[in-house]
Amino acid sequence: MLFKDVIGQREVKQHLVEMVQHNRLSHALLFLGKEGSGALPLAMAFSQYVTLLPNLSRQNVAEASLFGEPVEIKLPATPDAADAWMEAQAAFSKAQGLVHPDIHYAYPVIPKKPGTPPLSVDYIAEWREFIQQLPYGNVYDWLQAIDAENKQGNITAQECNDIIRKLNLKSFESGYKTLVLWMPEYLGKEGNKLLKLIEEPPPDTLFILVAESESAILSTILSRCQLVRVPALDSSDMETALVQRAACTADQAKSLANIAAGNYREALHLLQHADEDFGSLLKDWLNATLRNQPIAQVKLIEEIARLGREKGKQFLRYFTHLIEQAVRLEVMGGEQKALLLNAMSVSEQDFTQRLNKAVSLEQKEAVATELDKAAYYIERNANAKILFHALTIRIFHIVKNNVVVVL
Numbered sequence: 001m002l003f004k005d006v007i008g009q010r011e012v013k014q015h016l017v018e019m020v021q022h023n024r025l026s027h028a029l030l031f032l033g034k035e036g037s038g039a040l041p042l043a044m045a046f047s048q049y050v051t052l053l054p055n056l057s058r059q060n061v062a063e064a065s066l067f068g069e070p071v072e073i074k075l076p077a078t079p080d081a082a083d084a085w086m087e088a089q090a091a092f093s094k095a096q097g098l099v100h101p102d103i104h105y106a107y108p109v110i111p112k113k114p115g116t117p118p119l120s121v122d123y124i125a126e127w128r129e130f131i132q133q134l135p136y137g138n139v140y141d142w143l144q145a146i147d148a149e150n151k152q153g154n155i156t157a158q159e160c161n162d163i164i165r166k167l168n169l170k171s172f173e174s175g176y177k178t179l180v181l182w183m184p185e186y187l188g189k190e191g192n193k194l195l196k197l198i199e200e201p202p203p204d205t206l207f208i209l210v211a212e213s214e215s216a217i218l219s220t221i222l223s224r225c226q227l228v229r230v231p232a233l234d235s236s237d238m239e240t241a242l243v244q245r246a247a248c249t250a251d252q253a254k255s256l257a258n259i260a261a262g263n264y265r266e267a268l269h270l271l272q273h274a275d276e277d278f279g280s281l282l283k284d285w286l287n288a289t290l291r292n293q294p295i296a297q298v299k300l301i302e303e304i305a306r307l308g309r310e311k312g313k314q315f316l317r318y319f320t321h322l323i324e325q326a327v328r329l330e331v332m333g334g335e336q337k338a339l340l341l342n343a344m345s346v347s348e349q350d351f352t353q354r355l356n357k358a359v360s361l362e363q364k365e366a367v368a369t370e371l372d373k374a375a376y377y378i379e380r381n382a383n384a385k386i387l388f389h390a391l392t393i394r395i396f397h398i399v400k401n402n403v404v405v406v407l
Contacts, residue, residue: 001044001096001135002086003079007264008237009038012230013079016046020053021075026226028198028207030184032214033230036263041135042230043180043210048095050206051103051174052086091173098128101172104179106163108139108153108186109146117158136265138212139183140379150381155186160193167197167205178206185216198224232262246271259321269314278318279347289392290358290399297392305384312384316375323368326352330361359399366398 003013019025029046033039053075076082086092094100105120105127112122120127123146130137130145137145143153163179171177184191198207198221209225211217235257242253246268260267281303288296307315329337329352341349359367374391378384 001041001048001131002083003042003045003049004083005135006038006041006045007136007241008233009042009230010079012042012228016042016228017049017076017079017082020050021077025050025206027201027205028209028225029228030209030211030217030222030225031228031230032211034232034263035138035212036136036260036265036267037230037232038136038264039212039230040182040210041131043182043208044131044135047103047178047180047206047208048100049082049086051100051176051178052089052091052095054175094173098124098131100174102174102177104163104166104177105182106155106159106179107142107182108155109159110143110148110151110153118154118156119159119162120155121162134265136268138265139186141265153186154188155181155183155190157190157193160187160190163194164197168202171204176204176206177202178208180208180210182210184209184211184218184221185213187218187221189218191218191221195220195224233264234262238262238264238267242267242271258325259318261321261324266317269310270317278315279351281315282319282322283351285392286395289396292396297389301385301388301392304388307384309378309381309384312378313375316371316378320368320371320375322348322351322355323364323371326355326359327361327364329353330356363398367395370394370398 003017006013029043031039031043033042076085086095091100095103098105105124107120107123107127109118109120109123111118116122126146130142134141134145139153143151163181167177167179169177187194201207207225209217209221214222238257238260239250239253241264242248242256243250246253248256248271252271256267256270259270281300284296285300285304287293288300304312304315325348329341355364370391374387377387
């Protein structure tokens with residue numbers, strides 16, 4: 001993967017290239033970024049770049065030329081130059097195809113066969129396909145790709161032993177041996193097996209950990225890594241990517257980027273379900289809820305439950321987005337408010353303005369909290385009918401003291 005394959009993140013890319021150029025590269029890096037920010041593809045591009053470079057322990061050292069004059073190794077100074085440098089290397093096709101012998105990968109997996117330890121190497125073919133098709137996917141996408149169904153993926157003690165074994169081998173082709181460990185949150189206490197290796201690694205070894213939640217990582221591992229923060233994607237970068245990579249129209253890309261809030265994976269999922277008329281269903285459900293119409297509520301809850309898990313999550317995310325827009329409209333004024341309204345569709349403008357009449361700021365915050373909880377439980381296979389019945393009751397009690405305005 002090249003730096004140009006990673007959406008946006010110009011400042012982070014430049015920082016990474018300069019770390020190498022100025023010989024400030026730590027032996028252990030932690031790429032920390034929320035889902036859909038591009039932390040994993042960025043780490044993949046960087047691991048490929050470092051592995052294809054000459055031995056970094058000898059970089060910027062004068063080497064003898066054919067006639068004995070010293071030659072200084074000059075490293076790329078920009079991400080574009082780094083991409084051009086990588087493409088010119090003989091081993092580029094191996095790194096690009098995720099078959100380079102000096103780049104190793106570890107990620108949450110399940111046992112390949114009953115009674116066997118779960119090892120990443122057993123799923124390397126699936127990993128290559130996953131990175132090619134869903135580089136911005138999350139752990140749920142990955143576990144579905146390996147047919148884990150409802151099983152919990154893990155990075156086990158056996159996996160840690162395999163990492164130690166591989167990184168203690170000599171490099172085959174490159175000056176560096178590189179490990180990309182995705183989701184160290186799944187290590188658990190077994191991660192302590194890697195502490196000595198991370199603290200005192202073999203020569204010319206680079207650890208790259210890629211995580212979403214800093215608090216879920218073992219503090220002993222966290223303290224041994226140089227942190228690289230990967231922010232949420234800029235809306236303009238996401239819009240451009242959606243138009244160029246997902247064949248969106250400019251208006252559709254703008255709307256998706258606003259809803260996804262820096263999460264490219266979320267934007268792609270929203271695009272996949274763009275034909276769903278969530279607006280009408282949401283209005284009907286809220287009207288039945290606010291008017292306390294039990295028969296209509298039951299009918300609409302059954303319709304929502306039939307959406308399935310992924311579409312149910314998108315439905316909740318759409319409602320949360322509208323609440324966020326309503327809050328912005330309530331607190332903004334003047335030119336900012338006008339710009340926000342201009343970025344919204346007519347139906348979104350109408351919905352949010354009516355929502356602001358029906359529900360106070362504090363109540364909108366409470367409803368958004370309940371929506372987040374519901375999405376969390378849907379992700380974990382909660383019964384959709386029971387969940388949406390409970391959510392309907394909670395929303396009614398949140399807004400029951402307000403004046404009901406028909407949406």
